Amino acid sequence: MGLFARGTGGAGGVREAKGDLRLESVTKSFGNFTAVDDLTLHVPRGGFFALLGPSGCGKTTTLRMVAGLEQPSAGRLLIGDADLTGSRPYERPVNTVFQSYALFPHLSVRDNVAFGPKRRGLADAGTLADETLELVQMTHFAGRRPGQLSGGQQQRVALARALVNRPEVLLLDEPLGALDLKLRRQMQVELKRIQTEVGLTFIHVTHDQEEAMTMADTVAVMNAGRIEQMGAPEALYDLPGTAFVAGFVGQSNLVPARITGSDGDHLVLDAAGTRVRVPRERAAVTSGDVLFxxxxxxxxxDAGPSGDPASGGVTATVLDVSFTGVATQYLVTVPSGGQWTVYEQNLDVEPRRTRPGDEVSLSWNPAHTFVVAADGIPEGAEGKAFIATAEATS
Structure with a gap:
């Protein structure tokens, strides 16, 4: 039936549980601190799911509860109809791949991968190890020890050691954090290929939005122990539902505004003195003070001042120009004093000759705009940039 053939599940207890992963009103508190706050989550079987958020948002605590390394203060965790709550890590059909690899340095690659099946007394442990090493493209390194491998190769071995146990759910805890940028991107593609091939449920915990969006079918953005927004990566990026998501998933130019009326299917906003139109369907809130x-x-x-501000154009002054290879990044000051970032793809042989101090015009398609509630300022660099913009434009 193949290395990862599935049974019907259910009858053999927690270890043999099969099905979707569900968290039902799960809370985890440490003293007076609530790390995960009444979290309800449904992860379909066989999907690639990412928990994305900054340090301290509760994503790692959630992963540890699924793994059995922590027990919830309230709520239940289930796989299919089997209740995992209270069970120990080794009793669950769950394995974890850590950032630190956690390989046995004195064992060969093959023996590292075969360790789990041997411990369970499986007679074909060696064969299972060989098949799994072939899956992660590490067959030629089976006789080496971890210290003789690169970081990326060690990560593949750690992945194989988890996969060989045929878990129903595989947890990835910041698995690529120790790799350099180029290798990290290569491993993102490899992890997605492997997940698609084996068809297991992968849950990836990361603070890196590129990792989450590259690999996952569904991304849940966490903040302060709760899920701010969940959906397909492209949906989260194109239409964020909160200021936090807009600032954490990529970059956004956010401006305090007030909804002043409507124009057909569009809302009309006053954004620091500039009249802007936003499709009603792209607004998370439809009245009062908001963020555009x-x-x-x-x-x-475009070079030169805007000819018609009322139509959506805004005159701005260039503060900084940064060439990044595939694109050029412009930092500009808008009339209100706030700062915007503009990315322009480098398509022309001759680059634009725009310099700091030049006057330019900014424009956009209303279909690419969005409106969120005027709260939930993101943390980190994006939040600092947002605060500066909000102060300058208010």
């Missing part, structure tokens, strides 16, 4: 947003790559920058 547009992604940097959705803004068009």
């Amino acid at each position: 947003g547009v992604r940097p790559e959705k803004v068009t920058l």
Whole structure:
């Protein structure tokens, strides 16, 4: 039936549980601190799911509860109809791949991978190890020890050691954090290939939005122990539902605004003195004080001042120009004093000759804008940039 053929599940207890992973009103507190707050989550069987968020948001605590390394203060965790709550890690059909690899340095690659099946007394442990090493493309390194491998190769071995146990759910705890940028991107593609091939449920915990969006079918953005927004990566990026998501998943130009009326299917906003139109379907809130947003790559920058501000154009002054290879990043000051970022793809042989101090015009398609509630300022660099913009435009 193959290495990862599935049974019908259910009858053999928690270890043989099969099905979707469900968290039902799960809370985890440490003293007076609530790390995970009434979390309800449904992860379909066989999907690639990512928990994305900053340090301290509760994502790693959630992973540890699924693994059995922590027990919830309230709520239940289930795989299919089997209740995992209270069971020990080794009793669950769950394995974890850690950032630190955690390989046995004195064992060969093959023996590292075969360790789990041997411990369970499986007669074909060696064959299972060989098949799994072939899956992660490490067959030629079976006789080496971990110290003789690169970081990326060690990560593949750690993945194989988890996969060989045929878990129903595989947990990935910041698995690529120790790798350099180029290798990390290669491993993102490899992890997605492997997940697709084996068809297991992967749950990836990361603070790196590129990792989450590259690999996962569904991304849940966590903040302060709760899920701010969940959906397909492209949906989260194109239409964030909160200021936190807009600032954490990629970059956004966010401006405090007030909804002043409507124009057909569009809302009309006053954004620091500029009249802007936003499709009603792209607004998370439809009245009062809000945040108007547009992604940097959705803004068009043209030389010279805007001819018609009422039509959506805004005159700005260039503060900084940064060449990044595939694109050029412009930092500009808009009339209110706030700062916007604009990305322009480098398509022309001759680059644009825009320099700091030049006057330019900014424009955008209303279909690329969005409106979120005027709260939930993101943390980190994106939050600092947002705060500066909000202060300058208010």
